[in-house]
Amino acid sequence: MSTTTQTSTETGTRAWTGRAMPRKEDDRLLRAEGEFGDDTPIHRLGHVFFVRSPYAHARITGIDVSAATRVPGYLGCLLPEEAASLTEPFMEIQGPPEGAEPEVDRCLAGGGVVRFVGEPVVAVAADSREAARDAAAAVAVDYEPLRPVVDARDAVTPDAPVIHAQTKTNVAWEGLYDWGDVEFALEHADHVISVDELHFHRFSSTPLECMVVTAQYDPGTDFFHITGGCAMPQITTLMMASAMRHPAERIRIVSKDIGGSFGVKIGMYVPATAVALLARKLRRPLRWTETRTEHHYMGGHGNERWFRDVKLAVQDDGTVLGLTYEALDDVGAYTRYEPLGAAIWTQVANAAYQLKHLKVRYRSVYTNKGPVHPNRGYSRLQHMWVVERMMDIAAHKLGFDPVGFRLKNYVQPNQYPYTTVNGCVYDSGDLPLSLRKALDLIDYEDARRLQERARGTGKRIGIGIGSTLDSGTNNFAQARLINPHLPFAGNTEGGLVRLGADGTVYAVTGGVAFGQGHETTVAQVVADLLGLTYDDITVHRGGDSALSAQTGFSGSYASQFAVTGIGAIINATRKLSHEIQLVAGAVLGAAPEDIVLEGGLAKVRDDAERALPFDAIAGIVHFAPGSLPPEVADEVGLVGRAVYRAPFELPDLEEKFGNLTLTYATQIHACVLEIDEETGQTAILRYGMVDDCGTPINPMVIEGQVHGATAHGISAALFEHFGYDADGQLTAANFYDYHAATAYDMPSLRYDNVVSPSPFTPIGAKGMGEGGGAPLHAICAAIQDAVGDHGMILDSYNPPEHVLRALRGADAEKVKVD
Amino acid sequence: MRLTGEFTTAGSGAALAALAGRTDELKAVATLDEVTTDADGAVRALFTPATPFGPLPLRTRIRTERADASGAVLAVHAVRAQHAVDVRIELAFTAGESGSRVTWSAELALRGPAASVGQRVAREVANRAIAEVLRGAAALA
Structure with a gap:
């Protein structure tokens, strides 16, 4: 396969495809003439506000709405028992644990128990948004607090409180992935790098527009008209239809402009069901406009993951043989789109490398935290982060040049199409060329000189590389790895x-x-x-x-x-x-x-x-x-x-082997950052991004996506964290306490690309919007480079206090070289 | 979070303890309105402490776990919209020359958005609110 390079402004052979055409959308958006969820005027529109739980885990002992009914403008409400009688539980991807009943998830707290702070308990409608808010505030809910569990590591211990009593366990799904012979590799490798525990933190892409759902019910035709920023409308329709016992063809879902989703709005069906039920009950069109705080509680967090007992087998010449770890994926209080993440990560099992052996014991674990949803780079970036951290740690510990170490172990251009340990097929790419371009963007040699000059000045310079893949076009048969009875196959x-x-x-x-x-x-x-x-x-x-x-x-x-x-x-x-x-x-x-x-x-x-x-x-x-x-x-x-x-076949479910994704865009990032030894403050001095998403359709759109994904990744690495206290209280429930990067926080981004057309797609293009989280990898590696071996970077989130801890030698004892 | 304070008041320890559950007297506390007793004997009231952000009315339930001449233990649950506060207050009464010295400590947990928004200001606001309502109630003894 030939690999070519081109600048972002070069045109293709067609008249329009391949050109950086100005976006059709931008004219109306720049004139503020877009129409987002809350913009559409509707006659007799009522508004919904949810009464939400302030407890992470509690039994509901009483609900009194009498005071709400006296609020001027009050229209009515939906209570949990009413919702339970009107609906079936939402469909679950996973089967019930052996000898137990399945999780029950409804649009309002089910079973008389709340399981995370912010869980909706009562939906209240009024004729204005303010009246709905006031009426909701007047609803009195009595709770009997239950012991919460907020750490996945605690949730799997025998004495942990069980979050869904009928499942009898906090493990929503458990599976073993075992490809190759990692025990043999570890036994015979020249070196084994062991890390006790690494942690990928909880954050979200926080779209500019929170969720908005408008539900209109026509009793004459028994028809629901739902308007909202629905990123996956057919699945939403089916989830709502089956929950409400209503024909899917009598639910119309419409969206207009949407101010971002990044995956998290896939969870819209949960609040939309409550709004729809209430609209039918009250015979009024109703709208729920999510506040930022509500979004932080329930709008969808990215998967938080613990990696334990991590081992990487490496030869004297720098060849990496294999990897093993145990994953505890903290999915929050309800599985919803999970535990699909337990299969999704295997799309990129090899990450960017020629791994021959991989073994992962994976558990999806309930905690009393907000439910996770797919979030830009869903489930793959967690795995690729740990692979990239281990590659980086191995290079540091064994004395390899981090550039050469990666170049040696990357999947090589002449190996494409490359079959991974689990039967996925990487379609095309040129990782070495991408890395060289990324290093050019940050002027790597000069950055090393800068690093030398900074020694002893109170500032430290670190240089980091992030190698990642953006797998696109799922084979939905991967869901059968979670539950073989699911009917999905292909896409x-x-x-x-x-x-x-x-x-x-x-x-x-x-x-x-x-x-x-x-x-x-x-x-x-x-x-x-x-x-x-x-x-x-x-x-x-x-x-x-x-x-x-x-x-x-x-x-x-x-x-x-x-x-x-x-x-x-x-x-x-x-x-x-x-x-x-x-x-x-x-x-x-x-x-x-x-x-x-x-x-x-x-x-x-x-x-x-x-x-x-x-x-x-x-x-x-x-x-x-x-x-x-x-x-x-x-x-x-x-x-x-x-x-x-998409041309897919069913994977071998027994061996968990087969192609799960059609295309693999690559993202190689490199950065130079400066750390203040006194404060731990990190400043990014140079940042380079090299994208390879095959034949470009619109290079400007691609570059914009790369910029966006990079901003999200940098922000996640340095600023964003959905922290919970021991009581299960979210400590970052709004933008006062959850800092999403603004233009002031961003470095100047330098972009280049490589074009490796996909042999598997209609025009050689590959999906590329998610970006794969390369900034998280690159920034962690750069901080490690600045700190040296003194302390170890074992968390994906590195605000100044973490950097200071690393400078003081934190976590060094957790890494061993045999 | 743990909060502490102390003050002196004219009433004896026994008189202070006797305030528990006496809604008629508690109605006279400036920050308490709509004072009633529920079926379990707990006091329910609308507690409106003054704060730097203005008055914050909280629907409050006060359950007396223990009350005698030496002190009292109160379990307080207060809610406002999506926010909730749970406080367990331990009071010790020490007889003095002209009444009692009241020392108190409170274990306070904020819940809901207040736990996030309020995390930097809650200590000061809560300390003042508790101190004021305790002083106001003690003055009735």
Whole structure:
């Protein structure tokens, strides 16, 4: 496979695809003419506010809403018993533990128990947001506190309180992944690096727009109309439908502009069910607009993970043989999308390296904390972080140059397609070239000189590398690794492209955008296929389940739109093209295959005089079908609706072996940072990012995604932490206490790219939006480089107090070299 | 968090202990309104301490675990919207020349958003609120 490089402004061979076209979305957004969840005016709209638990774990002993009913504007409320009688528990991915009953999860606290601070107990509606808030505040809930468990390590001990009594255990799922022979590797390796425990902390991508759900119920048709920033609408529909015992086809989900999701809004079905039930009960349209504090409690945290008894086998020449660890994944109080993370990480089992042996004992563990949801880099970045930390620690401890050590162990360009220890297939890449470019961006040699000059000045310079993958386009059969009875296999996305009555083109994708620029990239691809200009293509904003562009897996998640979404649009456009060719061929007296689409015309090949503009074709089909041959008129609707099916097979469930992901974008980051020895304050001096996501569709959009993912990663590494105290109280329940990076915190970012087209996708593009958490890897490595071997960086979160501890030698005893 | 304080008051220890559950007297405390007794004998009241942020009305339930001439132990649960406070207050009464010296210590837990928003100011606010209501109540003995 050839690997080429190009700058971000170079154009491709097509007229529009590959060009850095200005985003179609930006004009309206910059003019404040976007329409987000809370913007849409609705007649007689009522508002919902949730009464939430202030306890991490407690029994509800009484609920008194009498005072709320006296608040002016009060409309009504939904109580837990009512919700329980009106709904089935939400579907769970995992089966029940052996000899026990499954977890029960409902839209309001179930079973008379609250299990995390912020859990909704009562939904209260009033005719204004303020009245709803006041009425909710007047609801009196009595609790009998129960002992909380807030640390996954404690949750798996025998005397830990059980969070879901019927499951009889706090382990939601447990499994062993064992590929190769890691015991043999550890026994025969020249060196074994052992670390007692590493910790990947809890944070979220905190989208600018919190969740908003508007539910309207039409009793005449028994129809729910749900509007909100739904990132995975079909799954949301199914979750709500089964919970509410309501036909899915009588739930319409619409979204318009969405101010970010990054995965966490996949959990929208939980509050949306409560709002929908209340809207039906009160016969009023209702809206719930999540506050930032509510979002921090329940909007979805990223997975917190403990890695214990970690061992890496390394040879004298620096060859890494294998890795083993035990994972405790803290999923919070309810599993919801979990324990899918227990399988998702295996998409990147090898991380960026040629590991031959890997063994992981994995447990998904309940705690009395907010539930986790997929969050940018979902579940893979935790594993890749620990692999990258171990690579970095091994290089330090064994005296290898960290650059050379990585170069030696990277999957090499000539090894692609590369099959990992668990049967996943890395499609393409050039990691050594990416690393060299990243080092160029930070002027690596000069940075080493800077490091030398800083010695003894009270400042320390550290240089770090983050090597990571962004796996995209899931094989949903991986869910069967968790529960073999699940019906999932493969992956699809839908798309629809139509020629309107006046000859204009409208495209709809099943992939709901929340900032990625889908309207832009879809227009580029459709314009090329139809021979039109970029401005000729109108792309539907957001999603609408009534437009039939969706499949069961539709949505934006798992870095897949460039493959699945664009793939479906390509297939749909080809269908439309074929219909245009049929009509033009019939009218112009030519074979359909001799019709070419160019410049807004359907032309007979090599005969410039015989052509029909698109508006004429549309006019004939819509208004003069009688002038067409019946076999053409009967077939043509000028609507191309198609799916893209990712080519997957079922994995071997016994061996947990098989391909789980179609594409692997790579992200290699490098940074130079400065640490103040007195305060532990970290300042990033240089930051380089090299992306390789195959053939670019819009380089500007790609670069924007890389910048965004980097900002999220830097912020997570240095500032963001959902800390809980021993009582289960979240200590960062708003932006006073949870600092998400702003422009003031960000270094200047330097970008370059490598282009390794994917051999497995329609146009060689790869999904790349999540970014893989490379800043977490790079910053940890840089801090380690600055600290030296004196203290060890074993946590992904490194605020100044952690850095100071490391400078004083913290955690050095947890790392051993044999 | 643990809070402590002390003050002197004219009443004897026995008189202070006798205040427990006596809603008629407690109604006279400036920061307490809507004082009632529930079926379990606990006092329920709307407690509105003055704070740097203005008055913060809290629906409060005060259960007396022990009360005698030497001291008392109170379990207090207060809520306001999504916030809750649980306080266990231990009071010791020491007879003095002109009444009693009251020394108190409180183990206070903030819950809900207050645990986050209030974590930097709670100590000062709570200390003042507890001290004031205890002084106000003791003055009635």
